[in-house]
Each structure stands twice: as C-alpha cells, then as structure tokens.
Amino acid sequence: MNEKGFFSFALYFAALALAGWPLGIYMARVYQGTARGAGRLFGGIERAVYRVAGVRPEIETGWRPYALGVLWFNLFGLLAVYLLQRLQGALPLNGAGFGAVPPFLAFNTAASFATNTNWQAYGGETTLSHLVQMAGLTVQNFVSAASGMACAAALARGFARRSAATIGNFWVDLTRSVLYVLLPLSILVALLLASQGVVQTFDATATVEPLEAASQGEPGSQVLALGPVASQIAIKQLGTNGGGYYNVNSAHPFENTTPLSNFIQLFSILLIPAAFCFAFGEMVRSNRHGWMLFGTMTLIVVPFLLLGAWAEWGGNPLLEPAGVDQSAGNLEGKEVRFGVASSVLWATATAAASNGSVNSMHDSFTPLGGLVPIWLIQLGEVAFGGVGSGLYGMLMFAVIAVFLAGLMVGRTPELLGKKLEAFEMQMAALVVLLPAAAVLVGTAIASALPSAVLSAPNPGPHGFSEILYAFSSASNNNGSAFAGLNAATDFYTIALGICMLAGRYWVMLPVLAVAGSLARKKIVPASAGTLPTDTVLFALLLAGTVVLVGALTFVPALALGPIVEHLRFQ
Numbered sequence: 001m002n003e004k005g006f007f008s009f010a011l012y013f014a015a016l017a018l019a020g021w022p023l024g025i026y027m028a029r030v031y032q033g034t035a036r037g038a039g040r041l042f043g044g045i046e047r048a049v050y051r052v053a054g055v056r057p058e059i060e061t062g063w064r065p066y067a068l069g070v071l072w073f074n075l076f077g078l079l080a081v082y083l084l085q086r087l088q089g090a091l092p093l094n095g096a097g098f099g100a101v102p103p104f105l106a107f108n109t110a111a112s113f114a115t116n117t118n119w120q121a122y123g124g125e126t127t128l129s130h131l132v133q134m135a136g137l138t139v140q141n142f143v144s145a146a147s148g149m150a151c152a153a154a155l156a157r158g159f160a161r162r163s164a165a166t167i168g169n170f171w172v173d174l175t176r177s178v179l180y181v182l183l184p185l186s187i188l189v190a191l192l193l194a195s196q197g198v199v200q201t202f203d204a205t206a207t208v209e210p211l212e213a214a215s216q217g218e219p220g221s222q223v224l225a226l227g228p229v230a231s232q233i234a235i236k237q238l239g240t241n242g243g244g245y246y247n248v249n250s251a252h253p254f255e256n257t258t259p260l261s262n263f264i265q266l267f268s269i270l271l272i273p274a275a276f277c278f279a280f281g282e283m284v285r286s287n288r289h290g291w292m293l294f295g296t297m298t299l300i301v302v303p304f305l306l307l308g309a310w311a312e313w314g315g316n317p318l319l320e321p322a323g324v325d326q327s328a329g330n331l332e333g334k335e336v337r338f339g340v341a342s343s344v345l346w347a348t349a350t351a352a353a354s355n356g357s358v359n360s361m362h363d364s365f366t367p368l369g370g371l372v373p374i375w376l377i378q379l380g381e382v383a384f385g386g387v388g389s390g391l392y393g394m395l396m397f398a399v400i401a402v403f404l405a406g407l408m409v410g411r412t413p414e415l416l417g418k419k420l421e422a423f424e425m426q427m428a429a430l431v432v433l434l435p436a437a438a439v440l441v442g443t444a445i446a447s448a449l450p451s452a453v454l455s456a457p458n459p460g461p462h463g464f465s466e467i468l469y470a471f472s473s474a475s476n477n478n479g480s481a482f483a484g485l486n487a488a489t490d491f492y493t494i495a496l497g498i499c500m501l502a503g504r505y506w507v508m509l510p511v512l513a514v515a516g517s518l519a520r521k522k523i524v525p526a527s528a529g530t531l532p533t534d535t536v537l538f539a540l541l542l543a544g545t546v547v548l549v550g551a552l553t554f555v556p557a558l559a560l561g562p563i564v565e566h567l568r569f570q
Contacts, residue, residue: 005313005341009305012345013298015267016274023271024278024290030180031153031173032283042179049175060166063516066154067509069170070147074114074505077140082110084136085128093131096204096225101127108493113140115504116148116386118236118243118356118479119496121487125225125246130202137243138232142186145239146177148354148388151508151515152276153177155392156283158515159416162523167515181272182239189234189268196261199254200230229255237268240386242356242479250346250359251335262338262346262359269349269357273297273384276391284416288534293394296539297352297383300546301376305348308365308372312340316366317569333364344369347480351376354386356479363466363482367566370465371558373480377472379550380435386477392511394542398533399428399514401545405531415533417523424517427510434506436553438475438499443468443557446495455486461568465561474499 029035039046050057061069085101088094101109105121112119113136124133150173157167194200206224229245233255236243246252256262274294281290315326329340338346343360350357351373362373376383382393398415403425406413413420446452446467456463466482473480474496481487487496532538 002341005309008341009302009309009345012267013302016270017294019267019271020274020294021278024275024280025282027181027272027275027279028156028282030176031156031168031279035180038180046175046179049179050171053171055169055171055175057169057172060169062165063154063167063512063519066167066170066516067512070151070508070512071505073170073174074144074147077143078110078114081113081136081140082106084132085109088129088132091129091131093202094129096129098127098129098132104490104493105488108497111497111500112479113137113241113243114144115477115500116144116239116241116354116389117474117477117500117504118241119474119481119487119500120243120247120356120479121493121496123247124244125227130204130227133232133245134228138228138235141232141235141239141241141243142178142182143174145182145235145241145387146174148386148392148508149177149181149272149276150174150388151511152280152388152391153283155395155511155515155518156280158518159418160284161519162521164519167512167519182235185238185268185272186231186234189238189264190231192264193230193233193257193261196264197257198230198233198261199226200228201226202228224254226254233265234268236357237265237355238272238387240269240273240353240355240390242350242354244357248358250357251361256359259338259342262342265357265359266342266346266349269353269355270384272387273353273390276388277384280391280395286416286534289416292534292539292542293391295536296542296546297385297390297394299539299543300379300383301348301352304352304372304376305345308344308348308369309341311366311368311372312344314366330364330366330369333361335359344372347373348376350480351478352381352383352385354381354389354477354479356473356481358480361483362469362480363484367462367465367562367569370469370482371562371566374465374469374472374562375550375554375558377469377476377478377480378436378439378554379546380432381476381478382546389477389507393431393507394546396428396431396511396514397546397549398542399424400432400549401538401542402531402533403428404545405541409529409531411529411531414524414526414530417526418518418521419524424514427514427517430510431507432549435475435503438502439468439471439554440557442471442475442495442499446471446491449491451489452491455489455492456484457486458484461561461565465565468557468561470496471499475503477503 085106089099154167250256277293278290281287313329334343346359402413456466466485469482
C-alpha cells in the first residue's frame with residue numbers, strides 16, 4: 001500500500017464527517033418540522049402533496065398504524081414495478097422494442113427495488129425500457145430509501161419522547177425524506193455527474209464508427225446504449241440503492257466517466273448514512289451520541305478497508321510463476337482508471353452501506369479481498385448501513401450491547417434514559433437473527449440442490465463463496481454480487497426475492513415496535529450506576545458486539561469459502 005492510497009482513505013472519511021455533521025443537523029430539523037428555510041422553499045409543494053394524497057399531517061400514530069403504512073406503501077410499489085415490467089412491450093418510450101420481462105425475474109426485480117436492495121439479475125440496458133427505468137426503478141430508488149429514513153426518524157422519536165403514544169406520521173416522514181433531502185441532493189449530484197460526461201438523454205442509442213476501424217479505413221459501426229443515466233445514478237448512490245443503468249454498473253465508462261465522477265459517487269454512497277448519526281444525536285438532544293455512533297461505524301469499517309487493501313495490493317500469488325508484473329497489485333476485474341485503492345474503497349463502502357453498486361468485479365478479488373465485502377454485509381450493514389436502516393440496525397446492536405453490560409454489573413440496562421426490558425431485547429434479537437437465518441438457510445438449500453450449484457460454475461470454495469455472497473447480499477438488502485453466479489434462474493430469482501423481503505420487513509417491524517415501546521416510557525435520571533453510552537469505551541463495546549455476533553454467526557460459513565480458498569493459495 002502506498003501513501004497516496006492511505007491519504008485517499010483518510011480524505012474520504014474526513015469529508016464524510018465534515019459534510020455529514022451539518023447535513024445531519026439539517027435532517028433532524030426536517031423531521032422535527034423546524035427547518036424554516038427549507039420549509040419556505042418546499043412547504044407549498046409538501047402541503048400540495050398532502051392535499052392530493054388525503055393526508056392530515058398533524059395526526060400522528062402509534063407504531064402499528066405506522067408499520068401498516070410502511071407495508072401497504074411498499075406493497076403498492078412492488079406491484080407497480082412488477083406490472084411495469086410485465087406490460088413493458090405495450091408501453092410508450094420503448095424505443096428499442098423491449099418485450100415483457102419473465103414473471104419470476106419481474107418478481108425478483110420488483111422485490112429488489114421495493115426493499116432498497118437493487119439486486120439485478122438482468123442487464124439494465126438490454127432488458128428494460130426508458131419508461132420502466134424511470135417510472136419504475138428510479139421512483140423506487142427514492143421511495144424505498146425514504147421508507148428506511150422514515151423508520152429511523154420514528155425510532156429516534158421513540159428515544160426522545162417520554163410517556164407518548166405516538167412515534168410520528170409515516171406519510172409525513174416519507175414525503176419530507178424525498179422532498180427535503182433526497183430530491184435536492186439528487187439534483188445536485190446529477191448535475192455534477194452530467195458535467196463529467198455521464199450520459200443523460202432520452203435517446204435510446206447512438207451509432208458510431210469505432211476508432212480502430214476508422215484508422216484502418218475499414219467499414220464498421222457500433223451501436224451504443226444511451227438513456228437518462230446521470231439522474232438514476234445520483235439517487236442510486238444517495239439512497240444506498242446501487243442498481244446501475246448499465247449491466248456492469250459504475251464500472252461502465254458512460255456511468256462513471258472520470259476520477260472525479262468516481263469520487264462523487266463514492267462519497268454519495270455513505271453521505272446520508274453518516275449524516276443520520278448526527279441527525280439522531282440532534283433529535284435525542286445528545287450530540288455526543290451522534291459522534292459516538294459515527295466513531296463506532298468508522299471503527300468497524302477501517303480495519304476491513306485496510307485488510308482489503310493489503311490483500312489486493314499484494315497481488316495474486318497464482319500469477320507469480322507466470323512472471324506477471326503485479327507491482328500495481330491485483331488488477332484483474334478492476335478499472336485501470338481507478339486502480340486498487342479506489343476499487344477497494346468502493347467495495348468496502350458499498351458493502352458497509354446497503355448499496356449494491358460496484359466499480360470493479362468483486363468476483364475477481366483475492367480470497368481475503370473478497371471476504372471483506374461478504375463479511376461487512378453479513379454484519380447487518382450497520383456500519384454505515386443503508387439510509388435509515390444502518391442507523392436503526394446499529395441502535396438495535398446498541399440495545400444488545402447495553403443489555404450485556406447490564407448483565408455484567410447486575411443492573412437494569414438503560415440507553416438514553418430509557419430502561420431496556422425483555423421486549424426490547426427480544427425485538428433486537430429478531431433484527432439480528434432473522435437476516436442471518438435467511439443467509440444461512442438460503443445458502444444451505446442452494447448448496448444442496450444440484451441445479452442451484454450448477455449456477456456457480458467456479459468449482460470448490462470459490463463457487464460456494466459466490467452462493468454465500470448472493471444470499472448475504474439479498475438477505476441484508478445490499479445488492480452487489482460475485483458476478484460469476486448465474487442468478488437469473490427460477491430458483492435464484494424466487495429464493496433471493498423472498499430473502500430480500502424478509503431482510504427488509506422482518507427488520508423494520510421489530511424496529512418500529514421498539515420505537516413504540518420506548519416512546520411510552522419515562523426518562524430515567526442517570527445515577528452513579530448508569531453506564532455512559534456516549535463514550536469511547538461504549539463505542540469499543542458496541543463495535544465489539546457487532547463483530548463478535550457476526551463472527552459467531554458466519555465464520556463457519558466463511559471458513560468453507562474465502563478462508564479455505566486463501567489457504568489453498570499459499
């Protein structure tokens with residue numbers, strides 16, 4: 001690893017802190033209804049949305065009606081995307097003549113974009129029309145992200161309120177997430193990307209003469225797929241969605257054109273998840289807790305980043321006997337425009353977030369380099385996680401950490417002045433265990449079915465890693481993949497679609513139940529026996545809890561895949 005790589009890593013996390021802090025404070029004011037400047041700018045549109053939708057914003061609800069709103073709205077989005085795909089051949093803006101998407105693949109894609117996973121078992125530019133990409137996928141990029149943000153805001157209110165029966169209004173939180181946060185940032189990022197040459201047009205294709213043919217005086221032409229790319233890429237990154245317009249995602253030169261566009265996209269992936277730490281601190285009136293959460297997430301991510309960089313910079317030992325120059329590291333599957341450092345940083349960030357975008361092929365990483373994104377996903381994507389989902393996932397781990405600390409000293413655990421009892425612990429356990437069960441059960445079934453194993457043509461542990469990565473990515477709503485796996489078969493489209501739904505809504509519901517339970521409780525004054533939860537010591541305890549739970553759950557599976565593959569390299 002060289003100094004330039006270390007500097008780029010340090011610059012990235014420093015930029016996240018510097019930009020995330022003021023953005024988080026702004027977001028907290030948005031959810032509290034005190035962002036006056038933004039209210040003057042967007043308030044008229046917000047009120048118009050409520051009138052059209054029949055929403056009474058002054059009426060708040062308990063956690064059950066809030067959860068029902070989440071489920072009904074997301075079900076509607078899933079059905080809308082499914083129908084758009086099935087009816088694609090009869091819809092307008094279908095310039096390339098795309099036909100109906102097969103039923104199982106349409107279900108998989110609809111579940112993927114409704115759950116903020118954006119797993120893609122298809123080639124975007126060869127499968128979906130402009131209308132489906134915009135009205136289906138891009139819209140879901142906004143509203144699925146906003147659903148997670150709304151649930152995080154509801155949980156923050158649960159900690160902040162006392163003896164309250166309500167946790168907010170889902171429709172208000174959803175509208176404000178889109179209108180005040182996601183939409184303005186997406187417009188800004190889309191303009192920046194377009195300025196770097198990222199494609200943004202309604203033209204379906206462009207026909208060009210290749211430079212090589214022109215220089216040799218030979219006839220020939222090439223048809224290039226175009227479309228409204230920059231606008232979709234902006235929200236795919238900001239909303240930690242990850243679904244690319246093109247099949248190879250942000251490794252495509254039309255989707256990611258320059259080193260600056262690469263940094264803009266990479267920075268956008270973790271911007272809102274980082275800001276949510278500070279938004280939470282502002283909403284619970286304890287900025288120290290915001291910094292503690294940001295520090296904990298950084299503490300978890302950085303060692304994985306360094307491990308991945310070390311593994312990829314060391315090159316592929318299997319190529320050494322052939323005399324291949326690996327002074328620049330393992331460049332297989334990586335864009336030479338960005339190199340090892342940027343590729344590893346992207347792989348780490350996209351796996352730490354609930355974001356499936358890539359600017360290199362994870363399947364071509366070394367075994368330990370590939371272990372980094374797999375394990376980060378398996379930790380529950382709580383550092384930094386998806387927009388909203390990362391925060392509430394980390395807070396569930398905080399509940400577990402405080403409970404364990406309370407058991408050690410024989411005291412009732414407390415977090416932000418709220419006593420944590422059996423109900424909160426049970427719900428937190430569900431949040432941690434249900435996605436893990438989906439990963440392990442799904443991987444076991446796929447590994448036992450000969451037809452499913454054939455979809456991973458690489459033999460031995462690497463093929464197992466591809467299957468394990470797929471179910472880890474789907475169950476934790478990530479969306480990236482080891483690209484060697486053929487996930488377009490009926491088994492994988494159905495199984496992974498079910499895992500996406502389970503990993504999203506089986507987590508959201510317990511989180512909202514905890515929010516409702518905490519909101520009803522009184523604030524307990526701190527005493528001499530209260531464990532401080534805004535200190536470096538608690539950050540270490542929380543990070544240790546996340547990593548320990550992940551290790552106990554997944555190390556046996558990882559040992560069968562990337563770990564044994566690494567040992568075979570030696």
